[in-house]
Every structure is written in C-alpha cells, then in structure tokens.
Amino acid sequence: MSLRGIVMLGFFMATIVVSALQAEAKSKMQKQSFGKTEDGQQVDLYILTNHHGMEAAITNYGGTVVTLKVPDRNGKIDDVVLGYDRLDDYAAGKAYFGAIVGRYANRIAHAKFTLDGTTYTLPKNDGDNHLHGGFNKRVWTAKDVSSSNGKALELTYLSKDGEEGFPGNLSVKVVYTLSDQNELKIDYSATTDKDTVLNLTNHCYFNLAGQGSGDILQHQLMIRADRITPVDANLIPTGELRSVKGTPFDFTTSTAIGARIDQDDQQLKLGRGYDHNWVLNSGSAGSLSLAAQAYEPHSGRVLEVSTTQPGLQFYTGNFLDGIRGKQGKVYNRRYAFCLETQHFPDSPNHPDFPSTVLKPGQHFQSTTVYKFSTR
Numbered sequence: 001m002s003l004r005g006i007v008m009l010g011f012f013m014a015t016i017v018v019s020a021l022q023a024e025a026k027s028k029m030q031k032q033s034f035g036k037t038e039d040g041q042q043v044d045l046y047i048l049t050n051h052h053g054m055e056a057a058i059t060n061y062g063g064t065v066v067t068l069k070v071p072d073r074n075g076k077i078d079d080v081v082l083g084y085d086r087l088d089d090y091a092a093g094k095a096y097f098g099a100i101v102g103r104y105a106n107r108i109a110h111a112k113f114t115l116d117g118t119t120y121t122l123p124k125n126d127g128d129n130h131l132h133g134g135f136n137k138r139v140w141t142a143k144d145v146s147s148s149n150g151k152a153l154e155l156t157y158l159s160k161d162g163e164e165g166f167p168g169n170l171s172v173k174v175v176y177t178l179s180d181q182n183e184l185k186i187d188y189s190a191t192t193d194k195d196t197v198l199n200l201t202n203h204c205y206f207n208l209a210g211q212g213s214g215d216i217l218q219h220q221l222m223i224r225a226d227r228i229t230p231v232d233a234n235l236i237p238t239g240e241l242r243s244v245k246g247t248p249f250d251f252t253t254s255t256a257i258g259a260r261i262d263q264d265d266q267q268l269k270l271g272r273g274y275d276h277n278w279v280l281n282s283g284s285a286g287s288l289s290l291a292a293q294a295y296e297p298h299s300g301r302v303l304e305v306s307t308t309q310p311g312l313q314f315y316t317g318n319f320l321d322g323i324r325g326k327q328g329k330v331y332n333r334r335y336a337f338c339l340e341t342q343h344f345p346d347s348p349n350h351p352d353f354p355s356t357v358l359k360p361g362q363h364f365q366s367t368t369v370y371k372f373s374t375r
C-alpha cells in the first residue's frame with residue numbers, strides 16, 4: 001500500500017473510533033453530582049434525554065424528578081415541574097416536589113392501622129394523621145438500565161422492618177424510563193418478608209405552561225372517573241364512593257381546572273380546592289389505562305396519565321404559599337397540580353377499598369406513564 005493509502009486508512013479508522021466514542025457518550029446517561037446529604041452521603045443527578053429534545057433530570061435523593069423539559073407546540077422547551085435547584089432545599093422541603101412517595105402515599109387516619117391483629121403506630125406528620133412517609137428523603141441506589149426502549153434509571157431502596165412503624169423489610173424498585181414517544185414511564189415493584197401495607201406514587205407538581213409561570217386554573221383537565229372518595233375535615237375518606245355527576249368534581253369531559261374551584265361546595269372547602277382521590281373507571285384490574293389528560297392552551301402542551309392503579313389524587317397546590325423554587329421562581333397557591341396515581345387514601349383502615357396489603361411471596365408491581373404531546 002502506498003504511503004498515501006496508509007495515511008488515508010489510518011484517518012478512516014480514527015474517524016470510526018471517534019464516532020463510536022461519540023455515539024457511546026451520547027447513548028450513556030449523563031450523571032453529575034447533586035451534593036451531599038447532612039450525614040455525608042453522595043447524591044447524584046441523572047439526565048435522561050430522548051430524540052425529541054425532552055429531558056428528565058432525576059436525583060437518587062428521594063427518586064425525585066428535579067426538572068422535566070418538554071417542547072411546546074412551537075418546539076420551545078420549558079421545564080414543566082416545580083422543584084428546587086439545591087439538595088438542601090429538598091432535604092428541608094415539605095411539599096414532596098417530584099419525589100417518590102412511600103411507604104404509604106397519602107393519609108392514614110390517626111397514624112394507625114391494624115394488620116393480622118397487630119396495631120401499628122406511625123409518626124403523625126399531618127395533624128393527627130400520617131401523610132406520605134419518608135421515601136422522598138432517602139438516598140436510593142441508582143443504576144443506568146437504558147435499553148432500546150429509552151434511557152432508564154433504576155432506583156432501589158430497602159425500607160427496614162419497623163422503619164416509620166411499618167412492618168416488614170420492604171425491597172422497593174422504581175424504574176424511570178424516558179422513551180422517544182415523549183413518555184416518562186415509572187415502574188414500581190416491591191417485595192416484603194412480613195405482611196405489610198404499601199402505597200407508592202410520584203409527586204410531580206405540573207405546570208404545563210412552565211414551572212413558576214403562574215397559576216394552573218386555565219389548564220383543561222379530564223379525569224376518567226365517575227366517583228370520588230369524599231373526605232372529612234382531616235382529609236380522610238369517609239368511606240363513601242360518591243358520584244361526581246352535577247358536582248364541581250365532574251371532569252369526565254375536559255373542563256378548566258379553575259372553572260368551578262371556588263364554588264360553594266363542602267368538599268372543595270374541606271380541601272381548600274381539589275385535594276381528593278378519584279376512583280378511576282378502569283378499576284383495580286391492574287391493566288394500563290388512561291386515567292387523566294391535561295391541556296394547557298397557550299403552550300399547546302398535553303399531558304396524558306395512564307396507570308395500572310385504581311385511584312388518582314388530583315391536588316391543586318392549595319398549600320403552596322410562596323415557596324422559592326428553581327431559577328428564583330416563587331410558587332404561590334395553585335401554581336401547579338399533581339396527578340398522583342395510587343391506591344385510595346387510608347385504605348388500611350377501609351376494608352372495602354382495594355387492598356394495599358403485601359405479603360411475603362407476593363410481588364407488588366405498578367406502572368404509571370406521563371406522556372407529553374402538543375396540539
């Protein structure tokens with residue numbers, strides 16, 4: 001081979017190596033430090049990207065979605081979830097921004113339940129109730145499990161027997177996958193070594209016009225549910241499954257969130273707005289079904305929520321009170337909404353509700369998909 005030929009071949013091979021390295025760098029999930037917890041544990045931020053410019057930044061502190069960047073109808077990207085810039089603010093915060101919530105998401109009345117004849121007492125962190133548990137403030141073990149289905153982050157956590165008063169060593173796994181169909185899929189699974197109860201959800205606060213950009217009252221919402229579980233003054237379900245027909249809780253056809261939120265309605269007054277569990281029409285069959293759809297008219301962004309869970313807590317950020325969040329934005333009342341897929345609140349004290357009991361040998365599994373599009 002001539003010298004020119006050798007040089008050309010060398011150049012050609014170097015180009016192949018460089019592009020292979022570039023492709024690998026691109027396909028690898030980016031990881032950066034998010035700081036250290038007070039007790040010195042390293043926490044990271046994982047950046048999941050797809051081919052449509054969508055990006056989810058998730059930290060293994062609480063399995064929290066820190067940012068979720070989504071294109072609008074003109075391709076402009078905005079971050080559509082509330083949160084903080086700094087780990088310390090998550091550690092001090094009380095709003096559960098973007099976090100994985102457990103061991104029992106939502107309220108347990110009087111912070112007590114009885115299982116197999118034993119009464120378990122939990123910390124009271126919401127008046128007389130137990131609310132949401134502490135998974136949002138734990139450091140989870142993270143692993144990049146990306147595949148042809150998209151970038152995926154696996155988070156695992158062992159909740160020890162007796163942690164926060166719950167029985168059983170509970171091994172929890174949560175996998176976040178960002179697909180090229182602009183879906184953020186969350187797969188939850190868990191096993192236990194003693195009978196226990198669990199309710200897992202994600203607590204993203206959405207504002208499809210962009211985080212911190214104002215209230216969410218003009219978003220149009222549809223919820224595929226004919227009934228809610230009405231609550232008492234402590235936001236605990238009374239046990240009734242009440243029809244939404246003729247009430248401000250009827251979102252069976254798409255309606256602006258703000259259209260009826262201040263109506264003279266006892267349930268709205270108790271929640272200071274919407275803060276209730278909708279009984280999804282899909283029931284507890286466990287197959288993935290559309291639960292809700294939100295549309296924001298100015299950006300054109302649409303969020304569709306599908307789940308295998310029987311309930312959906314729709315919460316309109318009624319307790320946001322001027323929290324300073326990301327990029328110096330201030331979050332006031334009703335600046336975001338949550339669509340928390342879950343089992344019904346206080347199920348351990350309502351034998352008629354779908355069961356939240358998990359026994360040794362059983363494998364808990366649930367899936368929720370947040371899919372974004374525009375119109």
Ligand code: BGC
Binds near residue numbers: 235275276
């Ligand atoms: C609850 C609200 C609570 C919020 C933050 C929501 O899931 O329904 O009542 O204020 O979480 O804890």
